[in-house]
Amino acid sequence: MKLIAYYLPQFHQIPENDLWWGEGFTEWTNTQKAQPLYSNHRQPKEPLKDYYYNLLDPSVREWQASLARFYGIYGFCYYHYWFKGKRLLEKPLEALLQSDTPDFPFCLSWANEPWTRRWDGSEDEILMPQDYGDEADWAEHFHELLKAFNDKRYIRIENKPLFVIYRPGLIPRCEEMLEYWNKLAVQHGLPGIYFVRTLGGFDIPNQAGFEASVEFEPHYTFAHAHTQSLWSKIKKKENEHLVFDYDGAWEMILSRSPHRSGEQIIPGAYVNWDNTPRRGYHGQSCIGSSPEKFAYYLTRQIERAAQVYNSSFLFVNAWNEWAEGTYLEPDKDHGFAYLEAVRTALLNYAP
Template identity: 25%
Template sequence: MPRPTILAYYFPDWHSDPRNTAWFGDGWDEWKLLDAARPRFVGHRQPRVPASGHVDESDPAVAAAEIELAASHGVDGFLVDYYWYDDGPYLSGALDNGLLKAPNRDKVTFALMWANHELVDIFPYTDPADSRARRLKDGAISRPVFEQMVEHIVEAYFRQPHYLTVDGKPWFSLYEIGNFIAGMGGVREAREALDWFRNRVVEAGFPGLHLDAVVWGFGVLPTAVAVDDPATLVTTLGFDSATSYVWIHHADLQSFGFPRGDAGQLREEAFADYERLAKTLPVPFHPNVTVGWDSTPRISQDVPFVRGQYPFLPVFDQTPAEFAAALRRAATFIDDHPTEHPMITINAWNEWTEGSALLPDVANGLGFLEALRAEFGVRAERLAMLGVDGETGETE
């Protein structure tokens, strides 16, 4: 089997954004939530402390350092969480000003994962008496807004020489199929919108669009739009592949201990669901490996931490050794379900406020990245550019 392409989800809320300023005040970013986090139970590892400190990801120098770290440890590309609401893009500074302006930007590929979910105020969640946090933005955008987004994406991102393609077709992931259908007005209308998208990409000079569906087994987020029959919708809407975003989307978290959950059990339940998806979906399914899970920083520190809906979920604090075992589990899955373009997604590069970061922290150092490189090495065609020995992984 060829080495799988390793794609890490990149969460871009570690820089100043105009909407965040309007909602939460000057200079706000999610570092403020991480700073405020405190242990909620005995042995709880909070606050998480990044080894590099609280950096501004929209700084090209910061992006360059992270790109070097990713590429030299086997991360082939970033799937950047991309937000576009009724009034345009949100959190785009990390990509536009950081990743795309880094001098070494071509050392990794990138692609967009359209995070088209409703945005609610969990920054932090403050009212335990209110079962639903206030809505900041509706994720179900209209067809005209969708077309505006596509025009921008094709011109600003798809034309970048290091944008991820499959057989020459730009990759684009859609996070919530149900929300997309709701915004377009129905399944037929959703198919028409995606057909227009495909045609627009061809008009731009590409052989087509590689459309990837993020599929869920369980609706963890309270605002998620459930999809009862993903196989039928994947066929009807014309997706080319399917992926997972995070393990907790594939397990019934009510069956786990609280406040600490068993990461090994979560891994096995997720991969059991991956087996089901691989058998039922009409397109290749690419497995996900999750670093960990801890959404407690998104809860106000004076609010009790009790079992409930997101962000009141069990904590899964995986060690690098456990992560390495999960990578081997994903490699076995790929061997059992061979595809022309094997891929593994990683949650995540930098989801600090959800407890899932490949980036080094003061507790584990480079442990997660070293586990990734030990399992999969560095893609051969990047070795000359990186000056890294493919056998040892050491820099020349």
């Protein structure tokens, strides 16, 4: 079973974030300023040995890859940010492509929402709008992606580079764009592109051109299952905060049928969830999580990936989403326990 962990590249400074959020802003800024909102709410989340790394340091990427490989992660899925010719947070991937190290598989997920001050793609206070353009813009974007697709480390299925799109429903001429990209791919010696749509917390349009869909957890379950029983409110003075039950969410994930009109579905998993570093009381967090539970649920999801989904891949949310509370990297609370849970789950799986 090949576990692919989503990888956030926002752990370095960029001029746009300096302008929008203040000089020196990185993902660590939100992580470090987080506060506990209720009893036993563990914030801030702190990396083991205060390792507040900078992704522009090549030794960091080496450390991440060696750690992931040791505990059984097959590859990273880098978030890719493209806004009609404008790139953001591109430097870690750019540096990776300019070097042979780390020798670790990767693919890309186009996070194609506009950037806002709410962090979730909602249409208010837009900082970086998204415009999908026409064939000329699609060609420019394709040639940018081709640099990654041609890298020997890039993850392929059926010899096609695997490319995830987070919100295809936002793309007005999505089917035309995918067809055009496939045409360009063949012209450049590829058999095509293995397009994967994300099943997340939003409407799922019927669009042709995708080889598969991937379940993005826990968002997909929250949006497309009857989850009212999972949620409760914690009140503190005039504030209310939504929390959900870790076990209940996982049981819903594990009880769902993956079938969607015969298309290939790639299952997902989540480590934990707490986006209060970004959104404060307006965020959500889960209660009842532990590395031991994660090992148990991941074991079951790996088994389902093979037996129910007929998939050799499983996407994990996430490697390093520190400000959303879902990360595998070692921290002061649990050390390497969540990574150990990954190894345990893989060892428990006996195909």
